[in-house]
Ligand SMILES: Nc1ncnc2c1ncn2[C@@H]1O[C@H](COP(=O)(O)OP(=O)(O)O)[C@@H](O)[C@H]1O
């Protein structure tokens with residue numbers, strides 16, 4: 716579902732060129748759940764943005780479901796995102812001037828889907844917020860806002876869902892609800908799930924764990940004796 720070949724990211728800063736990501740190559744299978752862990756500033760969000768087509772690689776190749784993201788311009792990437800990708804941010808990123816229902820409808824309207832309002836109402840129900848459709852984001856708790864953001868990410872039935880620290884701004888109780896919801900949707904819709912997290916328990920719920928360290932990605936594997944060792948990917 717995702718294939719990357721030697722992708723790197725460099726940016727130009729006032730102090731010169733900064734290489735954020737060292738060449739990274741790895742694959743994610745359809746339906747897999749993968750956690751990316753690592754210290755703050757190690758490059759996790761940068762990698763996720765590249766994989767989701769929100770940003771462009773400096774070198775290397777990324778294929779999403781066979782489509783070469785690295786060859787696309789912004790408009791083509793936007794279309795691919797609308798078709799295949801859902802994204803959940805730590806800070807929710809809801810449109811403050813729209814109600815919960817309208818926020819969820821938006822991607823379906825942009826994609827030209829039939830009955831966006833009915834779909835939005837159904838999915839709002841699925842995330843347990845049927846009674847909150849007419850509320851604005853600032854009238855909702857953090858956990859509720861993140862559930863709206865998840866509903867918005869899922870309304871187009873994306874094949875791949877990216878989540879950047881989806882529980883980073885939530886308390887323990889709300890985190891658990893959000894996690895349960897993510898894995899429920901991952902399993903029921905067979906969505907590929909790639910998430911960044913600081914939370915070791917959340918990482919362990921994923922089938923695979925990858926570690927980012929200073930722009931280098933390694934796979935964390937458990938061997939037969941259950942001791943952890945790292946293996947370059
Ligand atoms: N556009 C940019 N310009 C300059 N530095 C950046 C830019 N984007 C990210 N960085 C730097 O790259 C490093 C990795 O950032 P990020 O991917 O956000 O890390 P993480 O998500 O793991 O905390 C950080 O040191 C950050 O300051």
Ligand SMILES: [Mg+2]
Pocket residue numbers: 759760761879
């Ligand atoms: Mg980050």
